[in-house]
Amino acid sequence: MAAITNGIPEKTIERLSEYRRTLLASHKQGITHIFSHVLAGIHGITAVQVRRDLMLIGFSSDTKKGYDVQVLIEYISRILDSETPMNIAVLGMGHLGQAITKYFNGKGLKLKITAAFDIDPEKVGRTIDGIPCYHMDTFETKAEELDLSMVVVSSPTKVAPSLVLPIINAGIRGVLNFTSTPLNFPQGIVVENYDITTLLEKVAYFVKEGDNNNG
């Protein structure tokens, strides 16, 4: 994935998404204003980083009372969200697929998981966690019918490579791949490969390094 688009670094996009989630939770609790150092503290970063991120998107209405929570939510949303909602399909409705669906669809976001695909006869044709599950063989036609623009790949790892061609043929534009096989797509299709093993190995490495540095 390109590290920078229109001058906003990938890491800033991640943090904007995280800030928004915190702001939405604060808003729900009736909090109207928040200081950059409070937002920073919640996310374990510095206030300078928060201010730099918001400056990058042209937001600078810091007052004595801090940022106006609602205004900032709207501002970040204009950056992150597309004008029309994007429909997402989950490819592989096992534990991971179900976890992601359940977790994600409760949030009331612009992004919605609207369909699942699997080959398990016990799942195909059923509604799971509120979304219909179709047979993977029908993916290319269903993708058009259901106006799908993104997929989450949560299939078994060995199945993942066989999904690349259907994803391309279906005109999918964004892929979030949780399997252990990195998937490559032609230009124009955004892909993020996120292997949970990598995340755990990274934490373990820094734990080990902490030991070496202290001991």
Added chain:
Amino acid sequence: MAAITNGIPEKTIERLSEYRRTLLASHKQGITHIFSHVLAGIHGITAVQVRRDLMLIGFSSDTKKGYDVQVLIEYISRILDSETPMNIAVLGMGHLGQAITKYFNGKGLKLKITAAFDIDPEKVGRTIDGIPCYHMDTFETKAEELDLSMVVVSSPTKVAPSLVLPIINAGIRGVLNFTSTPLNFPQGIVVENYDITTLLEKVAYFVKEGDNNNG
């Protein structure tokens, strides 16, 4: 999390973990040598990046036949792995906890998920996906007994903040948090907050930006 430890950037650590997984799969298929550009192609990056990462860890035995797969696996493992295996516990054995356990423990890695904790009476006291599930109330004592050094937080988001103190008290050293609440810990405890919502929002943003740039 500190971006750099001992001169190896966090992103390089992530890629080393990913290279190793590809190398292990190649080794299994009987492949003995691999060129940097092949490894790069699989991971969707440049050969220069691969060579730079391996140079950073002092590996430079590139030959006309490419890297020796087995030697490189051993080399990366010396960097990433600790000498003694680390035991990991999953806090919250719902769909996500089960997906992670099932997925991770099949890999034959040095890291092992050896216990789960939950409060659901239908799970506590049972063995799920090969690991015992204990009541969360017993976490602090069990952690010592079972020599746990890392946890995966896959509980409901609203429960997550209440897990911080038990995690600290139990002497846990690394935390991989998948809930929507960023968790902060005192220095000495490594934490990675990985919200799936952020990943999806990031992909969606770059899909949208691709549209704007092309249209």
